[in-house]
Amino acid sequence: MKVFNPLEVQDGEFELTFTDENMSNDKLDQDVFWKLTNVSTGEETVSDKSLALLNEQIFGQYGFTVSVGQTTDAGDCSDDTFGAIGAEQVYRDLNAPSWFNGIKDGFSVTTLPGVLNVAFDYIRFDESNWDCHYENTLATMGNGNFVPYQLTDFRSRIGSTEYPFFLSPAWRSPQNSIVAKPSEQLSELNNVDIVFTSDKSKWSRCIVVEMANNDYTSFALKEDGTPVTTAGSTPTSPILSFDLRNSPSVGKDDSDGDGLADPDGDGIGMGWFPGYAVDVETGMRLNIFFGENSAYSAETGYLNYYNNGKPNGADMMFNPNSQLLFPSDYGSNFEVFNSPLFWYAGGQHFVYVTNEDYDEEKGQCKYLRGRFDPTESDIKKVNGLKRITWAGLPLLNSGTQLLDYKDGLIPNDLTIKLRVDNPYEVATGTGDFNGYPTYRFKLDGQQADSLDQVGISEALDKINLVPNPYYAFSDYEDGRLSNVVKITNLPAKCVVTIYSLDGKFIRQYNRAELPGQANGSGTPSTQIIPDIEWDLKNSKGIPVSAGVYLVHVDAGELGERTLKWFGITRQYDPTGL
Numbered sequence: 001m002k003v004f005n006p007l008e009v010q011d012g013e014f015e016l017t018f019t020d021e022n023m024s025n026d027k028l029d030q031d032v033f034w035k036l037t038n039v040s041t042g043e044e045t046v047s048d049k050s051l052a053l054l055n056e057q058i059f060g061q062y063g064f065t066v067s068v069g070q071t072t073d074a075g076d077c078s079d080d081t082f083g084a085i086g087a088e089q090v091y092r093d094l095n096a097p098s099w100f101n102g103i104k105d106g107f108s109v110t111t112l113p114g115v116l117n118v119a120f121d122y123i124r125f126d127e128s129n130w131d132c133h134y135e136n137t138l139a140t141m142g143n144g145n146f147v148p149y150q151l152t153d154f155r156s157r158i159g160s161t162e163y164p165f166f167l168s169p170a171w172r173s174p175q176n177s178i179v180a181k182p183s184e185q186l187s188e189l190n191n192v193d194i195v196f197t198s199d200k201s202k203w204s205r206c207i208v209v210e211m212a213n214n215d216y217t218s219f220a221l222k223e224d225g226t227p228v229t230t231a232g233s234t235p236t237s238p239i240l241s242f243d244l245r246n247s248p249s250v251g252k253d254d255s256d257g258d259g260l261a262d263p264d265g266d267g268i269g270m271g272w273f274p275g276y277a278v279d280v281e282t283g284m285r286l287n288i289f290f291g292e293n294s295a296y297s298a299e300t301g302y303l304n305y306y307n308n309g310k311p312n313g314a315d316m317m318f319n320p321n322s323q324l325l326f327p328s329d330y331g332s333n334f335e336v337f338n339s340p341l342f343w344y345a346g347g348q349h350f351v352y353v354t355n356e357d358y359d360e361e362k363g364q365c366k367y368l369r370g371r372f373d374p375t376e377s378d379i380k381k382v383n384g385l386k387r388i389t390w391a392g393l394p395l396l397n398s399g400t401q402l403l404d405y406k407d408g409l410i411p412n413d414l415t416i417k418l419r420v421d422n423p424y425e426v427a428t429g430t431g432d433f434n435g436y437p438t439y440r441f442k443l444d445g446q447q448a449d450s451l452d453q454v455g456i457s458e459a460l461d462k463i464n465l466v467p468n469p470y471y472a473f474s475d476y477e478d479g480r481l482s483n484v485v486k487i488t489n490l491p492a493k494c495v496v497t498i499y500s501l502d503g504k505f506i507r508q509y510n511r512a513e514l515p516g517q518a519n520g521s522g523t524p525s526t527q528i529i530p531d532i533e534w535d536l537k538n539s540k541g542i543p544v545s546a547g548v549y550l551v552h553v554d555a556g557e558l559g560e561r562t563l564k565w566f567g568i569t570r571q572y573d574p575t576g577l
Helices: 114-120 174-178 182-188 214-219 365-372 378-385 453-461
Strands: 012-019 033-038 044-046 055-059 064-069 084-091 100-102 146-147 192-196 205-208 249-252 261-269 270-273 275-279 283-294 349-356 388-392 393-397 414-420 438-443 464-466 487-488 493-500 507-514 532-534 547-554 560-568
Touching: 033 182, 033 393, 174 378, 192 349, 205 275, 270 283, 275 507, 365 378, 453 560, 464 560, 507 532
Parallel strands: 205 283, 249 270
Antiparallel strands: 012 033, 012 438, 033 044, 055 064, 084 414, 100 393, 146 388, 192 275, 192 414, 205 270, 249 261, 275 283, 283 349, 349 388, 464 487, 487 532, 493 507, 493 547, 547 560
16 A cells, blocks of 8 residues: 555545455455455445456545555465565664574584585475475575575485585474475465564463484583483483473573573473564464574583583573584594584574464463474374474574573564565454455544644745756756756745845746646546746846846745745857857
């Protein structure tokens, strides 16, 4: 919706909904039109063209236009965007710290040998079953901090010519191939706002999942030389990637001031994400959850390798920091860099957005809690993973830190907006409007009204001469024999008198403009021409000389104004010399 005629804008509330040939079914049939209703008056207008055509329709009586057209879906290959629109980060306080960062696909650690840089290559590409290079757009929106989960790499690289270890938001299991089929899944991407906030009343109850894959338990050693284990693991029941964290569930409080969340007695694997996610098309609050890598715990050791001396991978809190790697003295050769522990990544607090309703009555994340129970089968886990739409690996900006848990963690509220194409469809929602897409917008304080004394003064201040100064040419002229300047923003009735700087009379215009006839439906009211043209001649038709001139505008009861104009004129030379 765009305002095109401010003089005709009317304050009010407007509603736009869709209609088609069969309003009794649950789909948009062919020849879908839309209808705009003025809620205040009940006046209805049906679109001139169907939804199949992107069309801007003028509403002259309201002073605005409305553009509506159907779109393709995310993952569609009809153009090179593949449905990507963009991503944006918006902080509540521009003067507070900009704390959020992330590890995007292909992040390069330039201080290490080049072969190691594939540790952060986690987007798949060039697959035989992919129709398009989705990774070029959908995985790079904004700064690339959040990507479609369906594009993330789950495959093992052991035995390949590539460096075998890499971090990925994906569940590293062959079973994940059932989940990650972009051609089928990308159309399920939702348009979401992810909100990080220190307001605990808005936090989301969620599962917390383990992020340590079997590379950690197979190739990494604790400081005492024994194999790395994850929190809660036993020899017969290891806790690995996307298992529910086998640690006591926690609440929102830190009553003993130890910097850790207090256990709340709700079994294992449940915590609080410091914020929420919303589907901006339906208004539905969504389940959102995070992970952490419990290999980074006090039990593993290496405490002096953490920037603050405190590992943060096994505390059931969303608390990434800005530390990317263990210090270089962790090892000096490729075999040591090869250890997964080296790639700390702030504790690996991956964030996952789903398409599930955040239902407090049914228990937030109840379905996912059951599917990621480590005692359940992998097939159940696959069904849970199909609910994930977006994933990201947050990291803090250097020099910033989160607040204490008791203070709400987030130092500056942040909204991350993820947008992709999504065709208009029918959704049950509240059941209103047959589930057809319906939107409302309101104009308040935008309607034109009569000028008061302050408005009159401001209107007179807008009277102007252009161009000023004039250097023998203006864009209003249509040839070298023409000299034109404009006196703009004039009232309909006024007397414009031009004087030389020493007060000699040059030219006068007695303006009594009458509105012209309306032309078409776009401008139903008649309007005046707001300017006059001065051809740089005096009252006798003789061109004026270069210099400074005074232009006096007498608008009667509205007031008057005097402007100063400087011009360098040109004289016509018939010889062309």
